[in-house]
Amino acid sequence: MTANFTKITSFFILGFPGLSSQYYGPVSALLFLIYLAIAIGNIFILAFVVYEKYLQKPTYLVFCHLALNDLTFGTVTLPKIISKYWFDDSVVSFYGCFTQMFFVHYLGSVTSFILLVMALDRFIAICIPLRYPVLITNNTVSVLCGFAWFIPLPLMIGIVLHALTLSFCKSNVIAQCYCDHISIRSQACGEDVYIVAVTSVYIAMFTLLAPLAFILFSYISIIVVIIKMSNSAGRKKTLSTCTPQILITCLFYLPRCFVYVAAVVGFSFSLDVRILLILLYSVFPAAVNPGIYCFKTQDIKEFVTLKTAPPSQFGLYAQP
Template sequence: MFYTNVTRIKHFFILGFPGLSPEYYGTVSFLLFVLFLVIAVGNIFILVFVKCERSLQKPTYLIFCHLALTDLAFGTVTLPKIISKYWFDDSIISFYGCFAQMYFVHFIGATHSFILMVMALDRFIAVCTPLRYTALVTNATVSVFCGISWLMPVSWMVGIVLDALTLPFCRSNIIVQCYCDHIAITALGCENVREVQVIAFGLAMFSLLVPLGFIILSYFVIIIVVSRMSSSEGRLRTLSTCTPQLLITFLYYMPRCFVYLANNVGFTFSVPIRIVVVMLYSLLPAAVNPIIYCFKTKDIKQNLKKKFFVRKINISTKT
């Protein structure tokens, strides 16, 4: 435990999961390491597979690649340090290292949210104006929109970090979380904390609610358009093309909305439960999304079956 009463500290102490007995450190570090491997292998596989398969180099799968890149980046930014804490008893992170981690945590989260909005726009155009889809949605236009999704949060995330850096830190330097985030860091400040947190919260809500609002509106229109189709087979086929996007969006937004709503209605979690919940909704989607891409997306599933089937035939022929 480290405490300080000076305005400039040299390092922070990552608390991790409060109250966890040392006898479980090995198990926790192993589980987190397996989670990191699943995230890394799954999302790298999606990136490489789409890159290598020319038939998958379409706008929808390009969006999946951007989502896979954000999932891979988030796991890489957050998991190694907490794994190191429980595996090597290394809980210390440098002052500026903590702020750098905070920047990337929130930057990647905001980017992921805006890319989900691009994904909803892709489905909206595909369902509502199918005859103009190939003209309106190309790899070039998707690359521009996804590029904007990456670039847009850069400026205000820099501002949030610089704003937090102006705080004098005169309390504990213990980060009550598994990684450095804005709330955990600014809670340790002793002046102007509320003002800094309100500004950051407003920008976080913008990054979360603007894409969510567009996604809800677009799928509301999609449901209306699909319900007006005369063929039940056509309705099912159209809805099936939206299934992966709906599952990915649901996994990302629902836990966050639940936590925010619970806090607003006065339902509070204990610190250990809150940390576990944050870790689950931050990292589990990154591990599950590649499975959704593979088993709920028709083209990817067919390409995987084709490769597996051809390989199986080749092996059988040789034997």
């Protein structure tokens, strides 16, 4: 039997399928505000570090890489879904959808490796503080962050090229707020779909779980060091330098791993809930990272609130 395939030239972004049309305006306005928060917050971080020379040190260089990643991710994903609800423009070209899919998964993988670099920074600063000035320098961080950007690149290119070999025989509706691998793959037919799905999951688990393994090791080691501290004030101060990273790491990893694993084992839940979970682990961290990672540092807080206060020597990542 020969299947009757039609050439798909474009996709339609569905967004939230259960959302009533009367809420399109408020939802688009909310998404626009979220994008503004992402843009303003992360551009501020980049500009502030460039302007304030005393912040051009390893910790803040990592912040800049994270800010650039978050800004790019928000710019790649949010404008189209805002346009869908605001102007009823939900059409994405065929290759435009695959391009968006590449950036969605690539930037998510880069975030995972940048979180690994942040965990390494904290691990050395707290567990072997005497070696910190030698091991963690601007050059070292630049190289590590360069690897964070490079390692996922060939993997994500491979995922996109593999998906392009599929034959699409179903609808051209993307049941998501942006084009991602699961949504595009669900519109394909043939025996190759399973192979593409399994391959993508293995690559996704590598880019997620390999960094996560070291992140867990780092923070467990940090907690052990903190528990052994005799000074309660020192314990509290040291723990406060790691709590934001732990929270944002959980927000990034837990929903993401749940969605990928659920897709493989066949666990079913509401489509609207699935879309909300994906937005939670992708867009929300990009909006709150500036506040969690930077606006609570001593250096930036002094600049914003006091203006004339002398800069702190160490900021958030002061060594205990």
